[in-house]
Amino acid sequence: MQILGLYNYWIVIVLMMAGLYIMIARYNLIKKIIGLGVFQTSIFYLYISMGKVEGGSAPILADDVQVYSNPLVHVLILTAIVVGVATTAVALALIVRIYEEYDTIEEDEIKAIESLEHDS
Numbered sequence: 001m002q003i004l005g006l007y008n009y010w011i012v013i014v015l016m017m018a019g020l021y022i023m024i025a026r027y028n029l030i031k032k033i034i035g036l037g038v039f040q041t042s043i044f045y046l047y048i049s050m051g052k053v054e055g056g057s058a059p060i061l062a063d064d065v066q067v068y069s070n071p072l073v074h075v076l077i078l079t080a081i082v083v084g085v086a087t088t089a090v091a092l093a094l095i096v097r098i099y100e101e102y103d104t105i106e107e108d109e110i111k112a113i114e115s116l117e118h119d120s
Helices: 007-025 029-051 072-102 107-119
Strands: none
Touching: 007 029, 029 072, 072 107
């Protein structure tokens, strides 16, 4: 029953594989960005769940507290969330620019247009 007790790792694995599948299997650029977001979220969840110490308290000195949780993990994940949102915004802006240029956001259609332009 040890395996069932580690449900947070199973959730991370399912989310990670779903995000990876979406990024690899889909040709729509927006769906790829959504897959990347799901993948990032799984990594955030992994680090946050590892950073929690059972029975741990916030790192504030008190007489009755013996075990403290490390706040560094949460600070790093907060920074990663901000970077992830900025990266997603830049990617969506690039997708808008790609759509203006090619009138499509499907990767295979863009490659076909590029190959036609390259041949002529």
